Amino acid sequence: MLIEVFTNGKVMIDGNDTGKQYHAQDALYDYLTKSEGFLQVKAAKVKKAV
Structure with a gap:
């Protein structure tokens, strides 16, 4: 997780x-x-990319 400000x-x-x-x-x-909300969004993006 990379948060850039x-x-x-x-x-x-x-x-x-x-x-x-x-x-x-x-x-x-x-x-x-x-x-956990950040991790769920990240997991959804990985599934969508595959």
């Missing part, structure tokens, strides 16, 4: 843009408190 406020998770409505502090908080 840029100085202009842009947040990318595993190379995917999260959009302007999703702030860096929200991404980090969600990852730390609800990491």
